[in-house]
Amino acid sequence: MANHLFIPLVSPLLGATLAVIFGRQRLVARAMVLASVLCNLGYSLWLLWLVGTQGRQVSQGGGWIAPFGISMVADGLGAIMLCVASVLMLATVAYSFFTLDPAYERYFYYPLLLLLLLGVSGAFLTGDIFNLYVWFEVLLMASFGLITLGGTRGQLEGGLKYMVLNLVGSTAFLIACGLLYGVVGTLNMAHIAERMASVREPGILTAVACMFLFAYGSKAAIVPLYFWLPTSYHTPPVAVTAIFSGLLTKVGAYSLYRVFGTVMQNELQHLAPLLLLIAGLTMVIGVLGAMAQMNVRRILSFHIVSQIGYTIMGLGLASAAGLAAGLLFTAHVMIVKAALFFIGGAAEQIYGTAEIKPMGGLARREPALAIFWFLGILSLAGIPPLSGFFGKLALLQVGVGQGAYLISAVAAGTSILTFFSMLKIWNEVFWKKAYADMSKLPRVGPGLLLPGAALVVVSLVAGLAASTLVDYSTLAGTQLFDQAGYIGAVCGADGCEAVYESALR
Amino acid sequence: MVLLLAIAIGSLFGGAIYLMLRRSVVKLILGLVLLSHGVNLLIFVMGDGVRRGAPPIVDAQGLPPPGVADPLVQALILTAIVISFGLTAFVLALAYRANQAVGTDDLDDMASTDRL
Amino acid sequence: MALNEWLTVLLCSVGVAFMLLSSVGVLRMPDLYTRIHAAGKAGTLGVIGVLLGVGLYYGDLLSAGKMVALIAFFLLTSPVAGHMIDRAAYLTGVKATPSTGPDDLQGRYDAEGRLH
Amino acid sequence: MLIALVLLALASAPLGLLARREPRPLIGWLLALIPLALFAGLCSQLPTVLAGGRVDAALPWVPAMGLELRFALDGLSMLFALIITGIGVLILGYAGFYMDKDPGLGRFLATLILFMGAMLGLVLAGNVLTMFVFWELTSVTSYLLIGYKHDYPEARRGAQQSLLITGGGGLALLVGLLILGQAAQQAGVPATEAYRFDAIIGAGEAIRQSPLYAPAVWLVFLGCFTKSAQLPFHFWLPGAMQAPTPASAFLHSATMVKAGVYLLARLAPGLGGTALWHTTLILVGGATFVFGAIVACRQFDIKALLAYTTLSMLGGLVLLIGLGGDYGAEALAVNILAHALYKSALFMVAGIIDHEAGTRDLKRLGGMRAYMPITMVVAALALLSQMAIPVELGFVAKEWMLEAALESPQPAPLRFLGLAAILTAAVAYIVAGWRLFRNVFLGQPHPDVLQHHVEEPKFGMLVAPALPALLSLVLPVGFLPLVSQFLSPAAGAVLGEPLRFELYLYHGVTPALLLSLSAIVVGGLLATRERQIAALPGAPAWFNGGLLFDRLIDGMLAFATSLTRRTQVGRMRAYMLYSVLAFLGLVGLPFLLFGLGAVRVGADSDLHFYEIIATGLIPVGILATITARSRLGAIIAVGVVGAMVSLFFVLFSAPDLALTQLLIEVLSTVFLLLVFSVLPARFESLSPSWVRWRDAGIAIVFGALMTGLVLATATSELFPPLAPYFLANSLAEGKGANVVNVILVDFRGFDTMGEITVLFIAVLGIFGLLRFRRQVPIAVRRSQHAVIPGAPVGGAEAATPEEEPVKG
Amino acid sequence: MYDSVILRTVARLMLPILLLLSVFMLLRGHNLPGGGFIGGLVASCGVILQMVAFGPSFARRVMPVNYLALAAFGVCFAAFWGLPALFSGLPYMTAFWIEPSIPGVGKIGTPVLFDVGVYFTVVGVTTQLALLLAEEPVLFPMPPEPPGAEPEGAPQA
Amino acid sequence: MGIFDLAMTTLMAATAISLALTTARLLLGPSIPDRAMAFDMIMIHVVALISMYAVMVNQQSLLDSVLVVALLGFLGTVALARYIEEGRN
Amino acid sequence: MLALNVVLAIMWMTLQRSFTLADFVVGFGLGLGVIMLTQRVLREQIADTAVLRQPGAQQGYPQRAILWLRFIGFALWSIIKANWEVAKIVVRPRLNINPGIIAIPLDVKSEIGITVLANLITLTPGTVSLDVSSYKDTIYVHCIDIQDADAIRDDIKQNFERRVMELFP
């Protein structure tokens, strides 16, 4: 029993509540936030290593045996996501320390960040479908708080749409949980997997699975459920946008992976063509949206949508390799996207706007910023040896290997469009001549640059040491797709149904 | 029983969707409230039978009354109710502030963040 | 049927009858102010009847005591509710039926809703 | 060794930044030691290669994906690698002088060295994925070099165009290579080795039979044609002339653009031999060959002229691969060498002229022979080679080209086409060469030129073009056997089998010689009329790849904008509608298809009347909500619905639920009242009636769907539920009789933990939402942002951050 | 200030009763309908009633509690009682019970304490929410009523 | 079903009818205070229904719930009335 | 306060349905806690009533108890009467009533007294107390059928207010 699995949940929870209680002592609150994030980071790295060496880690919440209580399960997918989430959170907290108006602090910005981390971590670790819903709500609620904190008109308008459309998605999730319990009679994912696998004629189960697709899809911002994202993501402070881009849609993607990759594999095979169609549309429509924008953050926001398409493509390939490739891509995008938001945010701080037209001349003035931005967009576009290349390569390799040529072509084509729209920012903000004397504008301090730069370096290092990364993602994909292994880890070798029957005898 | 309930649930969802497609913020929020009622009832029906008069309270020997209702869905719904209460409160506050910012409760006037 | 059951049914019947009556009254009365009169009956005698009946059913002092407490609660709160609604109606300008006679309240509220 | 070479080249790139200090010109030559060292290192392997051997090296990278840093040095790689490093030496030295006044020289040289490393990696790669890594790197570094003068819009445009074209091609190439790897795997190569060149070539026979062959080859073509600027992707190359001249000389004549040719040549033994391969290459290569040569005759900018001849020659090289055969392979090797020598020299000369005279416009030059005679000689040597005038290396190369066409194993029409293309191009080259030489060096100097202090460039600058120009002459005259020995393994690699050939200057009166001479004669004749030729009407304006490309981009942008405008409309109800329709599509359709059979409408036998009423009042309340004409009325109606739901819970054995529901209901109602009592009481009817009816229809469908789902699932008895366990263990294990509460605090306490967290977050969020604005003075936040003065401001809501916070 | 003598009097009377009722609901929750949620909601209803009768500032004064901190404390408290299990090598939130039932209160164990944490959270959150919303100044200028529109209270009978 | 159960069921049905009549007032309005009054009455009906139901199914624990429901009905109505008044301008 | 605390403890025991010492102790403790939390309101309420109580009006416990019982009996009887009256009006085939609002001057001073009076008025025949003026000197009553306004006024003053005044000044 890996009871330590609760640490990444208890730590942000205590951190956040204590930070609220001690909110008046700024330093104490900050220290608590930082300590808790570092704790999560250290733990998740250790957990990843543990999962890599010893396989899945399982703990039963409250000590109740598996299909009845709430199981916590860490496999490769969960551990990797947890790691990336902690890294991003650390970068975001650091960036916020340096950039954010202190007023935010008085209104519980940092506790909200921690609670977001809590929700995300819970979602990555839980092995219970309803518990997953609860963590979804935790992270959603925290994101609602964060996206509206600041109270500009844009934040309020965007936040309202963000919130309502997300509520629709999470309501669908809840309905799906209910229907699933009605049909399958259980909530434990391993048990669901076992029971669903034993059904010969899925019938209504397909509709239920589709409802999960709708629910997670709307969280992940797939076409045609992505509209909430571009309308709201560019409104809050950059740090918030960055962490959102890194974590929120990815939780939806994670859930799709978990539920379709492990729990409902039969349905995954059914839905694979649909998923690939959605993936292609999401890639293309997202990138077209980005091409239409003239604002750094809005461009990046639309790219989030586009890149979710790649993640979905990994799922739609419906194989361990596809899932591994999709995961690799997703982990990469989480990091790089946040980095780009940070660096773009630094530019925004200089010019006081995120519109690219009035900017210019940054390559001369802030060469370090320019270098990291350029590396970032290279990574995003999948240029070797940065991490993006491996994600793209893996997806294309699996796509081609499985004969999914069309989606592979779309994926490849989308990446050049991605590059194009990112070059637009590069051209306008960095290369273009400044319109006026730049000497009056503020300079970029290390606090503004470092978090983004560090993440870009992570991307570079991840690319150079891609072998480890690929090994882990392959492990994760294999574990994810290994239904029997999952059931065995959660409920023991005989499976959940055996436990169920013996408990009720 | 189930048919009757199913119709009630359907009407809750239908009403919620209709309200949420309106332009007024208030109607939208009321739609959300109805939506959560619909979901709660839906989960309730999914329990191990909808039963009369046997709440899931066991006697001193730990034996449930005959024909007891499914306690699990009740616990799930409780959780869902409380969560949706938190969400409703938040959306209310948000709508209130948006109202203040925009000066109207017409959602169509809150389209500035998407303007190209 | 035991005595307590007879009593219960009897008292409940009285209560229910009054509730029905007041519902009818609420539908029939010409304006809000008169409807409040009718509504008050449901809140008092109707519910008192039912609660007394229920309290007597168990035949023990405690249940009856609880019910008496509940009745006291209703006697305390139900008129307040009526008063609040009436007052709100008057202040928001809900018109009385044309046959209304004297109105000593006319013009006694100031702009803040204080009554002089 | 090879790994060290490539890594050294890449790692020494930052040294380029040294050139930020004086003396810049000398630092240029100092930096040239890097490529020199590489050149030397490569030369040390010459014996092995010339003996027909191959040097291999490999470093694992991502074995799981078949990606490794595998390098292999054979004749073809050696040829390219020596050209890259050799010319690299000259270019670095030259650049130091050429750009000595440029403050960005350090950055430029660093990028240039990086590019060289990438190029070296590309030609040395022994694995297609390794090759692709460097291929992309060359595209990127080339982008930076072309956009070096990024203050100018044309430079940015040229850079972007080249990157998009080559990058897009690169992606096609990647997919193509992956398909090749896949095909190789299908042919029995293990996955970890499937992406090696030798594996692919070795499995060539199987691959050519595979259905994957055609798509793979087309994708590879796409990559190579874009990179090597073949028709119709040629237009980025002239645009790339925005790069500083040293970069043009290096990238866009000698090295990068040849990457496509290199790859085709490299893959030829495996993928060649099919009609698809040869026909396509001959047609595309021939067309580019002729097109570039003719267009070159009409240019006025020296660099543009050179760019088009480069373009043309790349076509020629592709044509040679298409022609195939021994001669084809040999001619390819010779022509690559010859072209690299003379074209780099010519570009550098063009740079010298630009540097000294301040212009590259043929119309504004002339009479330079008086001011820079040595430069003129250098230029003449290089030009003669390009014009294939005898005894120059270019002449030898052209001979071989003609032989290749004459001896090609391809069908006669193709052969003939190739021959025609070669002859046409040869004639045009003479015209173009003469035109360049005459307008720059002969005649009267243009008045503009006289304003400059034109003089012979410094030795350090002149030596760079002089060396290759001289080699163009010296090699054929004195070292032809050496050259032949050197080129043989390269040709062998293209052919796929060991090969040994001897170049010659004169081999008797062969058809090739005759053709060659007649081309010179015709060219010479036409050259006298170069002005008229330049004045001839050109291709129609629309026949301009660059323009078409721009139109394509603009069209795509317009499409993207209109699509985004139409979908991302900003109206909540539109988004809501999308969501609802998506739900109907994603859930409703599968339900209709798969779930309808599960719907069971059981007769409700023992319903009590009050139950019917309590449940039936729910729809009534909803109706009241929908039809309410005031906010408060609607709120009250919703409250009633909630009360009915609670009543329902009471009636059906869920007292906890009922209580909680009711409490929450009343609290929510109070909150709603708090918030909305301040709004005007009346709802306005905002939507037209058809919208309302449409929405009503959608809502009804939605409701029906949910009803159906409930009916289909509620009666499902596929599996027994978990509930009995909780009932059985509540008191014994959970120490509580209220099973619901025991579930909440114990069995599933973790849910409750999350749930109170949600509440907690809600209050934090609302606190910030409602209070934030009060205590933050607007001035504080505003002062952190400044919009650059004089800049155009985008949209009205452009400046979100400094937007007025709502007054509070 | 809102001014209704009757409401004020009744509201005053009800506050202590509601608080007592809330504790009752909390403690009996493990065996009968009730529990932390219901108890907490009842308690906050008591405060909200004060708020309705007297206005939010009075409601804050009448029970001088920092509700936000109370909510944080509640969550912290609830989370805390899961920790003992973790330290004794059991999964988080594994229950510990004090064996003999405490007279007048009932069985005490970590789940009950957890429920108390829930109670505090709910009281803190709902009360704070109500007060926050009620303390909002009405700043939003209302658009003028269109001239033709009848107020809804117009007689129709 | 015994006579008692039958009687109670009948009484509940009558209460339900009364409830429906009250709901009609809710629908008809016409003024908002009318609806608030209807809301109050509905809550009272709910109290009556729950009390009788508690007897019918012999669940004494429901009677405590009745207390809470009564309280909530009061709170809801008072709040309604108060904020109807608040929004009068 | 102590009395209140005991009352709360008893209330607790009632709720718990068990009258043991332990329950009393717990209930007393909880009551103490509740009183501590709410003492601000309670003090206002008690102070308000105590101040108004005239020195001479103090009566012995038995008298007060009898007054209470009489009052409750009267109130219950009035309520039943009231319901009957209104029921008759409701079922009347034709409604020809003459409603109106009349003002009644108040002698009761304490808030609790006013509240009890107002409730009593509402609970009794055909009258609903609509509001009390902010100086607590007038109560406005809506009557469902006014034949003689002064008669109603007198009835209320004599019957109700007097009885209320006996208990709450």
Ligand code: NA
């Ligand atoms: Na819960």
Ligand code: NA
């Ligand atoms: Na329950």
